[in-house]
Amino acid sequence: MKATGKFITFEGIDGAGKSTHIVYVAERLRQALSSRGVEVISSREPGGTPLGETLREVLLQQKMHLETEALLMFAVRREHIAQVIQPALERGDWVISDRFTDASFAYQGGGRHLSLDKLNALEQWVHPDLQPDLTLLFDVPLAVARARLDATRELDKFEQEKADFFADTRNEYLRRAAEFPQRFRIIDSAQSIAAIRDELDGIIDALLLSATEQNQVNQIHQVKTGNA
Numbered sequence: 354m355k356a357t358g359k360f361i362t363f364e365g366i367d368g369a370g371k372s373t374h375i376v377y378v379a380e381r382l383r384q385a386l387s388s389r390g391v392e393v394i395s396s397r398e399p400g401g402t403p404l405g406e407t408l409r410e411v412l413l414q415q416k417m418h419l420e421t422e423a424l425l426m427f428a429v430r431r432e433h434i435a436q437v438i439q440p441a442l443e444r445g446d447w448v449i450s451d452r453f454t455d456a457s458f459a460y461q462g463g464g465r466h467l468s469l470d471k472l473n474a475l476e477q478w479v480h481p482d483l484q485p486d487l488t489l490l491f492d493v494p495l496a497v498a499r500a501r502l503d504a505t506r507e508l509d510k511f512e513q514e515k516a517d518f519f520a521d522t523r524n525e526y527l528r529r530a531a532e533f534p535q536r537f538r539i540i541d542s543a544q545s546i547a548a549i550r551d552e553l554d555g556i557i558d559a560l561l562l563s564a565t566e567q568n569q570v571n572q573i574h575q576v577k578t579g580n581a
């Protein structure tokens with residue numbers, strides 16, 4: 354029997370660089386875990402399922418009431434958990450998600466000032482028993498993120514927001530990182546890509562080691578209880 358999988362989320366304001374590093378982390382984990390028969394699934398929010406990807410187009414392009422936006426983010430999440438995250442974790446596979454509920458707190462709560470009580474209620478409804486095992490917060494000054502975005506692509510609805518919106522979004526991310534220090538790791542994303550990879554290597558090695566140790570403890574327990 355395989356151990357329960359791990360759930361890792363990547364967060365940060367637009368342009369912080371998280372998508373760049375997801376590819377690297379996913380590949381490193383695949384190299385380490387494939388020999389154990391463990392798959393690494395890379396997904397994203399909003400998105401992650403056919404319905405979620407359809408709603409992503411709407412969410413990233415259309416203006417709407419802020420509560421509609423929050424409700425749709427959680428609707429996408431409900432489907433993502435049901436179709437992708439929960440089944441993978443139950444199989445013992447690992448899931449990496451480019452954003453999860455911390456993004457709703459940061460963007461709809463911090464950026465748009467939706468009450469945190471409403472967001473807490475939605476979180477309790479949609480995933481009362483699920484939290485990421487590890488959240489990597491790519492933190493970067495607003496000017497650096499803006500320069501990266503401006504250099505690369507056409508901006509979506511969120512990316513067109515003003516500096517105040519991103520300052521409040523970033524502050525809410527940092528507030529949550531301070532509230533949940535056991536699962537958050539803050540990465541200084543103004544560093545070079547190579548320096549960030551070095552830091553990520555250390556985090557991945559520690560995570561793989563703790564997963565191996567946990568696996569061994571589970572196996573001993575299964576042998577002792579005859580549940581192998």
Ligand SMILES: Nc1ncnc2c1ncn2[C@@H]1O[C@H](COP(=O)(O)OP(=O)(O)OP(=O)(O)O)[C@@H](O)[C@H]1O
Binds near residue numbers: 365370501
């Ligand atoms: N550490 C870095 N130094 C310099 N450029 C970087 C760094 N990290 C990412 N970039 C570049 O910045 C741009 C934005 O990066 P990326 O798409 O990974 O950001 P993101 O946080 O995923 O943004 P979004 O959330 O909007 O998708 C890309 O062109 C990427 O190559």
Ligand SMILES: Cc1cn([C@H]2C[C@H](O)[C@@H](COP(=O)(O)O)O2)c(=O)[nH]c1=O
Binds near residue numbers: 398451453456457460
């Ligand atoms: C999950 C989630 C996302 N958002 C915002 C944050 C970003 O601006 C976009 C997603 O774009 P990305 O390039 O894939 O990062 O959606 C949000 O406002 N609330 C959420 O819960």
